[in-house]
Amino acid sequence: MTPDIIADIALLVLKLIGVAISAYLIGSIPTGYIIVKALKGIDIREIGSGSTGATNVKRVLGTKWFFIVMILDALKGAIPVLLTAHYLNFTHFKGLSPVIAALFVIIGHCRPLFLKFKGGKSVATGIGTIIALCWPVGLIMAAVWGIITYLSKYVSLGSIIAISMAPILMNLFDQNIYYIYFAAICAIVVIILHKDNIKRLVEGKENKVRE
Numbered sequence: 001m002t003p004d005i006i007a008d009i010a011l012l013v014l015k016l017i018g019v020a021i022s023a024y025l026i027g028s029i030p031t032g033y034i035i036v037k038a039l040k041g042i043d044i045r046e047i048g049s050g051s052t053g054a055t056n057v058k059r060v061l062g063t064k065w066f067f068i069v070m071i072l073d074a075l076k077g078a079i080p081v082l083l084t085a086h087y088l089n090f091t092h093f094k095g096l097s098p099v100i101a102a103l104f105v106i107i108g109h110c111r112p113l114f115l116k117f118k119g120g121k122s123v124a125t126g127i128g129t130i131i132a133l134c135w136p137v138g139l140i141m142a143a144v145w146g147i148i149t150y151l152s153k154y155v156s157l158g159s160i161i162a163i164s165m166a167p168i169l170m171n172l173f174d175q176n177i178y179y180i181y182f183a184a185i186c187a188i189v190v191i192i193l194h195k196d197n198i199k200r201l202v203e204g205k206e207n208k209v210r211e
Contacts, residue, residue: 015088016100023080023101027108027125030115031072032057035065045118049196052112053120055155070124073109077128080105085132095176102129102182110193121193123159126186130166133179137169153208156197163190 032052036044040060044052048059054073058066084101106126112119127145131138141162149158166183191198200206 012090012093016097019080019084019088019097019100020104023084023104024108025113026076026080027105028112028114028119029076029108030112030119031076032069032120033115035069036060039065045115050118051120052115052118053122054124056120073120073124074128074131076109077102077105077125078132081129081132095178098133099178099182102133103185105129106186106189110189121159122186122190123163126163126166126190129186130170130183133182134170134173134175137166137173137175137183140169141165149209154201154206155209156194156206157201160191160194160198163187 030052032054033044036042036047036057042060044050044056044060048056050056054066054070057069080101081098085098088097089095090097106122106129108119109125110119110122111117123145127138127141130141144165145158145162147158148161149155152158164187166187167180170180170183197206
């Protein structure tokens with residue numbers, strides 16, 4: 001390889017590292033924790049499931065804040081992806097940099113630097129990243145989540161089914177191969193984070209949404 005090619009590769013790697021670090025730090029902003037702490041003065045990690053996500057916030061602050069935190073977490077996922085796609089989407093690796101942003105913002109949300117790596121389960125943030133990558137897929141997932149949750153009264157069941165559809169929908173919409181791989185990884189991560197919920201669903205012990 002020529003010195004120019006080596007320099008170009010090095011620059012590409014540095015830019016991707018910068019995207020990863022920035023997205024991770026944004027993902028690490030603990031929306032639910034901050035809101036509950038500000039309004040109630042308590043640590044959300046000591047309540048219910050210990051998650052900082054919208055479902056656990058609902059246990060403390062009610063339905064209104066459930067939706068507020070969900071929207072904020074979705075925006076937290078979408079914004080780094082949109083910015084990266086607009087300003088740093090490489091010609092020869094189209095779609096790679098937004099996917100790096102999407103992956104690391106999810107890692108930041110579920111393993112936040114600012115809360116000793118204990119965060120949420122990345123459903124809203126994950127859907128936010130997918131809306132940013134392919135909005136029809138993201139909106140279908142959000143609709144499926146809403147319908148399943150409404151009919152079953154299980155937030156976790158709606159989340160698991162909706163996120164499991166991501167790679168299939170990305171493929172059906174003929175999206176970039178990086179997007180399909182990311183959707184599969186996102187689905188696996190979210191399902192793993194819901195392993196306790198899955199166990200409770202099977203045993204019939206999962207908490208339902210209150211009317």
